[in-house]
Amino acid sequence: MVGDQPTNGRQVLRASSVFKSYGDTAALQGVTLEVRAGESLAVMGPSGCGKSTLLQTLAGITLPNAGEVTYAGQEGVQNLVLLDDETRAALRAREFGFVFQQGLLLDELNAAENVAVPLMVDRLSPSDAIARAGQLLAQVGLGGLDDRRIGQLSGGQAQRIAIARAIVSNASVVFADEPTGALDSHTAGDVLELLLASTVRQHRALVMVTHDESVARRCSRIARMSDGRVISDVRVTS
Numbered sequence: 001m002v003g004d005q006p007t008n009g010r011q012v013l014r015a016s017s018v019f020k021s022y023g024d025t026a027a028l029q030g031v032t033l034e035v036r037a038g039e040s041l042a043v044m045g046p047s048g049c050g051k052s053t054l055l056q057t058l059a060g061i062t063l064p065n066a067g068e069v070t071y072a073g074q075e076g077v078q079n080l081v082l083l084d085d086e087t088r089a090a091l092r093a094r095e096f097g098f099v100f101q102q103g104l105l106l107d108e109l110n111a112a113e114n115v116a117v118p119l120m121v122d123r124l125s126p127s128d129a130i131a132r133a134g135q136l137l138a139q140v141g142l143g144g145l146d147d148r149r150i151g152q153l154s155g156g157q158a159q160r161i162a163i164a165r166a167i168v169s170n171a172s173v174v175f176a177d178e179p180t181g182a183l184d185s186h187t188a189g190d191v192l193e194l195l196l197a198s199t200v201r202q203h204r205a206l207v208m209v210t211h212d213e214s215v216a217r218r219c220s221r222i223a224r225m226s227d228g229r230v231i232s233d234v235r236v237t238s
């Protein structure tokens with residue numbers, strides 16, 4: 001069980017007193033949270049409480065109105081809030097991976113091309129990127145499906161491709177927003193297992209929004225939110 005593993009890795013991400021509003025809506029109202037290497041953090045709470053906003057803020061996709069988000073990566077410790085858009089986008093492409101409910105895969109590309117996108121962004125040659133993508137597809141149990149269009153895959157297969165894409169460029173943090181939300185419980189279990197195996201067990205950090213208690217209990221920590229605040233943050237001990 002992942003929950004049994006110690007989560008005393010080095011701190012990779014820290015949100016400090018983060019506030020974010022959209023017009024009159026206060027989505028985050030002073031969130032302080034840290035994420036360590038090798039841990040899996042489930043973020044839970046009712047619809048609209050700010051989970052996706054927190055995930056996107058930790059990932060440097062959304063900028064907070066106040067507060068800091070520090071990330072300890074290849075360039076040392078940086079406050080993502082202070083980086084310009086281009087530098088932040090490059091850091092995201094290089095060091096973060098993303099898996100969302102609908103996968104956000106590109107329908108017009110095949111499986112291997114989708115996985116290869118982050119490598120090409122990272123300036124690997126297309127042929128090297130496709131070759132590396134093929135290895136990753138085999139690793140997530142989809143060997144031989146390299147040429148398959150996304151529309152010709154099952155939901156579970158598409159999520160495996162999203163996971164392969166998230167980890168292909170050696171991301172040190174993988175962000176997942178309801179990655180199993182659209183899957184039946186059996187497929188969801190398989191996808192979750194793959195997500196944990198490809199992140200936590202390789203000393204990456206996983207930050208995952210989920211509505212499913214059984215999914216959250218397989219993570220090493222659960223943070224619960226309400227009205228833009230973290231109201232509890234506990235280790236999973238079972």
Ligand SMILES: Nc1ncnc2c1ncn2[C@@H]1O[C@H](COP(=O)(O)OP(=O)(O)OP(=O)(O)O)[C@@H](O)[C@H]1O
Nearest residue numbers: 022025026027045046047048049050051052053054
């Ligand atoms: N781009 C946006 N523009 C305006 N309001 C937004 C935007 N994104 C989020 N919000 C608002 O901020 C609040 C928090 O939204 P968020 O998406 O973080 O919630 P959530 O916890 O992820 O909900 P769910 O479980 O439904 O996905 C909500 O009231 C939402 O309506």
Ligand SMILES: [Mg+2]
Nearest residue numbers: 051052053177
């Ligand atoms: Mg959400």
